[in-house]
Amino acid sequence: MITNKFISKKPFPYLLEPHVGVDTEANTSIIARVSWMYRIKPNDFVSSLIVQNNYRPGLSDLAAFSNSLTKGSAQVSNQLYFLTGHRCCGSYLNLSSLIGGEVRGLISRHKKWCRYCYEESMLIDRPLGVAKVADELYWSLSLSRFCHKHRCTLSDRCGKCFMRQPYISSLYEPGFCHSCGATLAKSVCHTFEDGELESVVRYLSEMDIFLPEHENNHNLNMGIFSTNIRLLIRECGENAVPELAQCFGISEDTLRDWCKERHFLSLDSLLKVIKGLSLPCASSLFDAPELFLANVDPQLNKQFNFNVKRRAKSAWQEIAPYIAEILSGAREPETRKSIADRFEVSVGMLENAFKSEMTLISQLYQQKRNVEREDSRLLLIKEMDAAVRRCGSRMRSFDWEHILSQLNKSLDLSAIDIVELDKIRKDSILKYLNSDRRDKSRDVSRLVPDDLKNDD
Structure with a gap:
């Protein structure tokens, strides 16, 4: 229901035009843009917009509630249309007949975005008060790693303060950091050379049903999937059921339930089926039967169809x-x-x-990872010290924006916890300030960021 605060006699009291450049806008993005445009507190808007069995999601868990494929997602989409006239379904309701109500792990806990999409969007002239950016729905998927338009990694941290972002900021305009207010169009991301693009394109193909305006969205249901799996078993023979089940990483009972449409797919099992069948893309699972069989890996068909x-x-x-x-x-x-x-x-x-051997190998691999992690930490400390020294010699602030610009670009910071990263940065700054080797004639105390001053 919608409280009186947001009810108006006129249709679409919070009219919102589709955002140019965005194919399928996420519900969370629509809420953020409405809140900014009409100067509504996001928490008030959300609590009035969404009520389900007395459950009112906060901003922190709003994405999992509104961008997924639950009844709550349908409610949010309907209410947003009632308020804004925005017809875009910013959720994955089209997958509800395939994945069912399973939403755990579907939506990322933190916001992700493409910095280049943001850059382009911010260059477009828009009316005063209208948010400069909007978010694609597929960015909110946990498994999304790349922008399908720019073929680059999605960002998940501010380029200045290096903090993760909520889907909706209660402090700043969409497209700006919730912590420091800096533009998110300058965040860190990785672009790929031509030789690296093949793996990116393959990854995007495997998740094509989640991408905007997928042409077979109306066919994504358990009925078509079950028909194709039954056809596959019939072509291979009933004896192929154990092999198929192992290939998909499921039990034989689950496979038979799929054939009878008694069991929905989970996101994990859907991805396993795609990989197990060596299909070129996820949508191939829902092709017409003849085309589906043609796409199944010829090598598997050749050897007694999945022997x-x-x-x-x-x-x-x-x-x-x-x-x-x-x-x-x-x-x-x-x-x-x-x-x-x-x-x-x-x-x-x-x-x-090789049960016992695999256990030993896992232990050895974990030991190797621990050593590599410690080596990476020591290397980061060394590089951080050097970055701080360079900032100090050039009289640049020791904030994340300047330090990141001085760090070796080959360093992988994604595997290191933000708390550990911040501690290493602060230790390097203190080490530099207390160093006897630095030029004491320079007053570098003004370069110290506010967060470090507050800690002291």
Whole structure:
């Protein structure tokens, strides 16, 4: 229901035009733009907009509620249309007949965006008071990593203060950092060279059903999926059910339930089926039967249509010495998935055949990761010290914006917790301030950011 505060006799009391340059705008983005345009407190707007069994989601969990595929998502879309006239369905309701009500892990807890989309959007002249940016729906997916337009990684931290962002800021205009107010169009992201683009394009193809304006959205339902799986089993023979189940990483009962439309897909199982069938894209699962069969990996069809066990057993002779080399130290430890992919078998089959060996390899790999993580931390400390020294010598503030510009671009900061990152930065600044080797004739105290001054 909508409270009296937001009811008006005129239609669409908070009229909102579609945002130019955005294909499918997320519900959270629509809420953010309405709140900014009409100067409404987002918390007030959300609490009045959404009521479900006395549950009122806060801004922190709003995205999982409104951008997903639940009844709550439908309610939000309907209420937003009632208020704004915005017809765009900014949620994944079109997948509700396929994935059902399963939303856990579907939507990211923190906002993600494409800095280049933001840059382009901010260059467009818009009426006074209208938000300069809007968010694509697919950016909010947990599994989204790239912008399908610019083929770059999505950003998830401010380029100045390096803080993660809420979907809706109660302090600043959309497109600006909730913590420091800096533009998010200057955030850190990675662009790819031509040689690297192949993996990005393949990743985007595998999740094409989540991308804006997908042409087969009306076909994304359990009925078509079940029909194609039944056809596959009929073509392969009933004996192929165990092999198919192992290939998909599910039980045979679950596979049979899929065939009878008794069991919805989870997001994880959907991705496993795509990979298990070696399909070019997710939408191929919902093609017409003839086209679906044509897209299934010819290699799997050739060997008795999914006789995976036979192929796996023939690979054991190659896998056994490879595993022995890892355990002896002749090879670097690696993940179970990496080994399985190398020999084109499933992880489950690998674990069944080499259970104790896989346990040892996992332990070795974890030890290796711990060493690498510590090496990365020590390298970051060294690079951070150098970055702070360069900022100090050039009399630039020790804030994140300047320090990031001085850090080695090859450093991977995504794997390091923001708290640890901030501690390393502060330690480097204090180390520099207390150093006997720096030029004491310069007053560098004014370069110290406010957050460090407050800590002191």
